[in-house]
Amino acid sequence: MRRPFWIFLILITAGYLAFWFLLIAATAGFSTPQAWLQTLVKPEIRYAAGLSVLTCTAAAALALLFAVPIGYLMARRDFPGKTWVDAALDIPIVLPPMVVGICLLIFFQTSLGRRIEAMLPFTYTIAGVVLAQFVVAAAFAIRTMRGTFDHLSPRPEQVALTLGATDFQAFRHVALRTARRGMVAAFCISWARSLGEFGPILVFAGATRMKTEVLPTTVWLELSVGNLDSAVAVSLAMIALAILVLALVRTTGERV
Amino acid sequence: MITLEAISWTAPGAAFQLQEVSLEIPAHTYAVLMGTTGCGKTTLLELICGLRQLTAGKIWLEGQDVTRWEPWRRGIGYLPQDLALFPETRVGDQIRFPLKVRGQTDGEDLVQELVAELGIGHLLDRFPEALSGGEKQRVALARALAARPHVLLLDEPLSALDETTRRSATELLRTLQERHRLTVLHVTHSSAEAFTLGQLRLRMDQGRVGPA
Numbered sequence: 001m002r003r004p005f006w007i008f009l010i011l012i013t014a015g016y017l018a019f020w021f022l023l024i025a026a027t028a029g030f031s032t033p034q035a036w037l038q039t040l041v042k043p044e045i046r047y048a049a050g051l052s053v054l055t056c057t058a059a060a061a062l063a064l065l066f067a068v069p070i071g072y073l074m075a076r077r078d079f080p081g082k083t084w085v086d087a088a089l090d091i092p093i094v095l096p097p098m099v100v101g102i103c104l105l106i107f108f109q110t111s112l113g114r115r116i117e118a119m120l121p122f123t124y125t126i127a128g129v130v131l132a133q134f135v136v137a138a139a140f141a142i143r144t145m146r147g148t149f150d151h152l153s154p155r156p157e158q159v160a161l162t163l164g165a166t167d168f169q170a171f172r173h174v175a176l177r178t179a180r181r182g183m184v185a186a187f188c189i190s191w192a193r194s195l196g197e198f199g200p201i202l203v204f205a206g207a208t209r210m211k212t213e214v215l216p217t218t219v220w221l222e223l224s225v226g227n228l229d230s231a232v233a234v235s236l237a238m239i240a241l242a243i244l245v246l247a248l249v250r251t252t253g254e255r256v
Numbered sequence: 257m258i259t260l261e262a263i264s265w266t267a268p269g270a271a272f273q274l275q276e277v278s279l280e281i282p283a284h285t286y287a288v289l290m291g292t293t294g295c296g297k298t299t300l301l302e303l304i305c306g307l308r309q310l311t312a313g314k315i316w317l318e319g320q321d322v323t324r325w326e327p328w329r330r331g332i333g334y335l336p337q338d339l340a341l342f343p344e345t346r347v348g349d350q351i352r353f354p355l356k357v358r359g360q361t362d363g364e365d366l367v368q369e370l371v372a373e374l375g376i377g378h379l380l381d382r383f384p385e386a387l388s389g390g391e392k393q394r395v396a397l398a399r400a401l402a403a404r405p406h407v408l409l410l411d412e413p414l415s416a417l418d419e420t421t422r423r424s425a426t427e428l429l430r431t432l433q434e435r436h437r438l439t440v441l442h443v444t445h446s447s448a449e450a451f452t453l454g455q456l457r458l459r460m461d462q463g464r465v466g467p468a
Contacts, residue, residue, distance in 0.1 A: 078268070155340040158307050161327035162334040163403045165357040173357065177344045 028236060031229045039233035044209055045218060049237070052195060052214040055126065059133035060191040063141040067186050068179075071145025072171060076154060092139035100135055101203025104128075128205035129212055133197045137190035144189055148182025149175065181252040188252075192245040195238060257283040258304065258407060258439055260465075263313030265303055274299060274463045276313065281441060281456060283318070283406075286433050288454030289443045290468055295460050297443040298337070301409045304441070305334050318406050328357075333400030333408040333438075337415065339392050341384035347395050348380035354403035363402065370398040373435075374428070390421040394428070401436060408433070410442040414449055426452055 039045055074086060092100060107113045108123050122128040152175065160170040176183075198216035201207075207217040215238055222231040262276040274296050281287040291297050302308045304315060306327035314323045322330050342350055349356075351370065355363035371377050374394040384392060393413065400408065413429065414422045430453060433440050442453060443460075450457045450468060457468035 153338075153340070155336055155338060156342050158302075158305075158327075159334060159336065159340040160342070160353070160357070161307065162305050162330070162332050163354040163357065163399065164328045165353075166326075166328055169357045173353070174342050174345075177342070180344070 024239060027232055027239070030232050035229045036233040036236060039230040040237065042230075044213065045230070045234060047210050048213045048215050048218040048234075051126065051129070051212075055129045055133055055214060056191045056194040058130045059137050059194040060141070060187050062130070062134045063138040063190040063194075064145075064183060064187050066138050067141035067145040067190075068176070068183065070142050071147075071186075072149050072175060074142075074146045075149030076157075089142050090139060092136045093143075097136070097197070097199030098203060101132060101200035104132060104135065104200060104204040123204065124206045124208070124212060126205075126212060129201055129214060132200035132204045133194035135200065136197060137193045140193050141186040141190040144186035145179070145182060148179050148186070152178050184252045185249045188245045188249045192242055195241060195245075257281065257316070257318055258287075258441060259316035260300075260304070261314040261316065263303060263315060264311050265299060265308060266311050267299075272296065272299075272463075274303075277463070277465050278313075279458060279465050281439055283439050284433075284437050285455050286430070286440045286442065286453055287456040287458060288450040288468075289441060289458045289460055289465065290445060290447060290450050291443070291460035292445060296463050297460055298411055300460070300465075301334065301336075301411055301441070301443060304407075304409060305332050306330055331404075331406050333403060333405035335393075335396050335400055335408075335410050335413055337411045337413075339396040341387075341392060341396060341399075343384060345383070346380065347376065347382050347384070347387070350384075350395060351380075351398045351402050353399060366404070367398075367402055370401055373432075374398050389416050389418075390425065393417070393425060397428075397432065401432070406439060408438045408440045410440065412444055413442065414444070414446070429453060 040049075070089065074082070074089070079085075095103075105123065108117055117123065120127060122131050156178070157170040157174050160174045161167070165173065196216060197214075198220065201212070201214060202217060202220070205212045207213055207221055209221070213221065215234055218234050219231045219238075222228075222234065258279070258281040260277055260279050262278050264273065264275055264277070266273040277300065289297055289300070299308065303310055304317075306322070306325060310323060314321055316322065317330060317332070342353070345353070351367050352363075355361075355367070371380065374397060376391065376394050376398060379387060379391055379395065384395070387395065410429070414425055417425055426449070429440075429442070432438070442449070444450060454468075458465055459468040
């Protein structure tokens with residue numbers, strides 16, 4: 001039996017997906033595969049791609065290192081002010097990206113920031129790219145890990161305690177083991193998020209060719225000099241990477 | 257021996273509370289605590305395990321005041337209603353878990369004895385999702401006993417089993433209690449279980465415990 005309500009919802013979904021498909025198709029049809037290849041073999045583009053992969057991996061690993069314990073704490077314990085802490089963890093998600101970059105830039109001008117810079121320079125360096133990516137990506141990783149632990153029953157961990165495990169052992173041997181797929185998802189999401197990061201990197205790490213240039217800055221640099229073919233080729237490469245990561249997350253069974 | 261000395265507990269928001277519950281279960285006794293769903297039986301077991309903190313009173317196990325002890329120091333075997341097997345862990349590793357976390361290297365004999373006693377030798381390489389309800393229960397029992405507990409707490413251990421499995425599980429519980437000289441507290445809402453297994457029968461009603 002045809003039910004108009006569900007047909008209406010299917011049409012909305014199909015229309016939305018068609019809109020996205022048209023956007024990507026239009027971008028892909030803008031130039032030729034030969035032009036893409038010519039762009040992607042340029043040394044500065046290869047450098048930007050290599051640096052993107054490196055910094056995204058470092059930022060995602062760092063994000064996971066924080067996301068796992070924070071997600072576990074938020075999922076398993078109640079404490080005074082938890083609602084506020086929960087809201088604070090989402091700040092990087094709701095802040096305008098440029099503002100994150102400005103906050104980083106200003107922090108490293110304070111006395112504490114200068115002392116950190118003296119040991120490890122961040123401003124306008126590759127370390128700065130990683131930090132700018134990490135600041136935003138970690139918030140998404142924390143959300144994912146919190147969701148993962150929320151969906152896992154705490155009961156096996158509690159039983160582990162009665163079997164002689166300490167809190168840390170129950171976390172390590174039971175919770176972490178069960179949360180492996182969530183960890184893969186959190187890593188992939190923060191990796192993909194880092195790949196698309198632009199504003200904070202531009203403000204905090206700059207867009208210096210063959211130094212702090214990552215793929216989103218390449219798109220911006222190429223656009224700013226009117227080189228649309230190169231901008232499109234890099235954009236398509238980023239779309240392909242993003243779809244690949246999304247597919248990987250879906251194979252873990254985690255919802256983003 | 258389990259002794260509860262006027263223990264009280266209030267749920268966050270005071271939606272539910274246990275008020276001055278006292279009871280004494282002599283050593284090596286199989287006690288069955290009956291009560292309707294939601295009367296606080298599971299909460300009582302979790303308090304004895306140390307998974308929840310008392311608001312008042314004392315808990316004594318084998319003559320020692322364990323009220324402030326962490327769960328891992330209490331020497332309790334606990335089977336929750338859902339058995340809580342570790343999802344991504346093979347049966348063999350589940351049973352060896354207590355030895356692993358305590359750094360014991362001399363417990364393999366005990367593991368082999370328990371595996372033989374519970375008839376689960378053919379399940380050691382399986383994951384919990386590949387086990388039947390009765391098999392899961394045997395694995396959970398072996399895991400709990402591998403920690404050499406003095407006290408075994410069972411939360412509705414027979415409720416999810418079919419009639420045939422329930423009969424053999426009843427026999428198994430009685431045998432294990434006698435062989436391992438355990439003090440058992442078994443909670444259920446079934447009078448039949450209480451009369452089949454209970455050397456001591458108790459009833460819980462509105463947060464208080466008395467003889468059945």
